[in-house]
Amino acid sequence: MKHYQSYLIDLDGTIYLGKDKIPAASSFITQLQTQKIPFAFLTNNSTKTPQQVVANLAMNHDIKVEPQQIITPSDATAEFIKQQNAKSCYVIGEQGLKTAIYNQGIEYNEINPDFVVVGLDTDVTYHKFEVATLAIKRGSKFIGTNADTNLPNERGLVPGAGSVISMVETATQQKAIYIGKPERFIADYALEKLHWQRSTTAIIGDNYHTDIECGLNASIDTILVYTGVSTKEQVAQFKQQPTYQIDSLHEWSL
Template identity: 40%
Template sequence: MRKYHAWCFDLDGTVYRGEEPIPETVSFIQKLREQGAGVFFVTNNSALTPESQAEKLAKMGIEADPDEIMTSSVATAAHLLKVHGSVKVMMIGEEGLRKALETAGHTVVRQHPQAVVVGIDRSITYGKLADASLAVSAGASFIATNSDKAYPTEQGLVPGNGAFAGLIELATGVSPYYIGKPSVPMLEALAERHGLDRKDMVMVGDNYETDITAGIRFGIDTIHVDTGVTRTEDLAHYGEQPTYALKTLGDWKVN
């Protein structure tokens, strides 16, 4: 097993399930910190700000600086600014997305947007979906923070942002531009921010279709853990395999 200098962890299903930490991952990250390894978090969860994510991790015994956390909301706001400049945005989402958009200089509006951005929204309504669909049909750019169809909680899998974005796509015939994993903008942004070399990086995650695929596309090693969405026995259905496949991170010996 290789020694890596930059460990990039998914959160939901890898570090925790809902509010429940995964003990083997928590212990593993603590050992990495003790050894001075770089620890980063790359999450498709758009609901929380990096600061809120850091607070959540701290309650689970994991030290994390907000600068070490790359969320799909932050990456989405940066992408919009880079491609379109400051724009008027109609958003479906929660506080993490709103703050990221406003911090980047965008204006959140309810009517006549230049872009529609869809993130996870646990207060989703038919009205929000209808307004977003009408705006996309009228020509607004359509961007989704991530494509996860479901995400793991303590009770099991529940609908993710990909399910919401898919409804708008079905209604309008317009496909969204996805920012989060399995696309690579978040890993690219993280590497640029911290000056990371790809050969020193490894992506750790539970979901083959998002976490592992993002790592493969970015050209770094990957570790699949059987603690969330994709079961170990299902990996055989995919073409390119993760570099390592573990039951939990308790099976990895920290050098």
Template identity: 40%
Template structure:
């Protein structure tokens, strides 16, 4: 089905490899074929809450081959962006463990007093006080960065408020729009390609979401493989006017 041999894969997680607490049929076989073919890959996720070690452990619990070095999160990309564009900054964080850890790893000073940068990601303890502190800091001149703007977070309970919901509140209160790092923006894509060591025209993005995974590839000039096991279906392609390079119903249908 595929017209060329891709030298690297960027692979989404929830909806692509698993749904909640269940692995998607064909996902393990797909990943094992990549390993057997010696094709490098990164698990690319917008979820900024977990450490790479935690993501890898979660993937291995499904039988998927994963090491921390094969995981790249929006938290890691955000930390990389801040290190490059706002070195030695004081940062106010709205987020969870993965984001805090990523920022500490690049020697940022975390504070809630007169920060240079406000960073917001998924935060399940988000409240009025955090929104107030973030918006006041942004109004005072702090740079405003969002790990991602996914409206919802899929869970076993259903779709819960995501980073995008939190950032809408902060953006509305501060009257500022953030620099967005995660999918579908190309900042995370460029950093992931550098880490993977492949070029745009030899890499394939695999995902289930037209508005994040597939749009990232469209914007970044990278071929995309949409699998219809998650958020969107074949019918949605025309509805959203976002066209994947390839569409399959199961990853087993894809020839490595």
């Protein structure tokens, strides 16, 4: 078992299940903090700002961290758009995504934006889909925050951002440019922002198709914990295996 110098840790399904705590999570984070091992949360959830994520962790899961320890697909998407020198966007998404993008000075545009960005939106409407579809048909570039079809919470596996994005893909007959896990971009963004070394960092997560494939795509070691989406039976079928597999964060020795 390798001892890593830093960890990128998933949230949904790894640290909590919606409003429900995952028992080992809080003690694992406390161990990292006690041993002064750097860590950050690498989430695929674009709905909340880092400040809102921090507040949720503190109030509901007994975990106290700083906003700079939260890496979201919203921030990574905003950075990607910034690198493209975009001037305007139309966004389907919630506060976390809209704040990250529009705080960059990007203008709101429904007609001919440089980019249409689609993320999880629990109040999505036909009108929003219509605006996004027409803009993409007119030539706007199409970004999806992440491809998660489902999101684990206390009720089970509910629709994720990928389910919303797929409707726009179907309507436009165009594949989105994805930013979040499992894409390499968000992992590279996190390492650069945090000034961490790739070879001494591990990604911890519960979903093979997002967390583990992100590590594989970015050449970062992975630790799959069976507390969320993926099952041992599913993972056994894949040619590329996680670096490590555990049933609980209690099993991981720092």
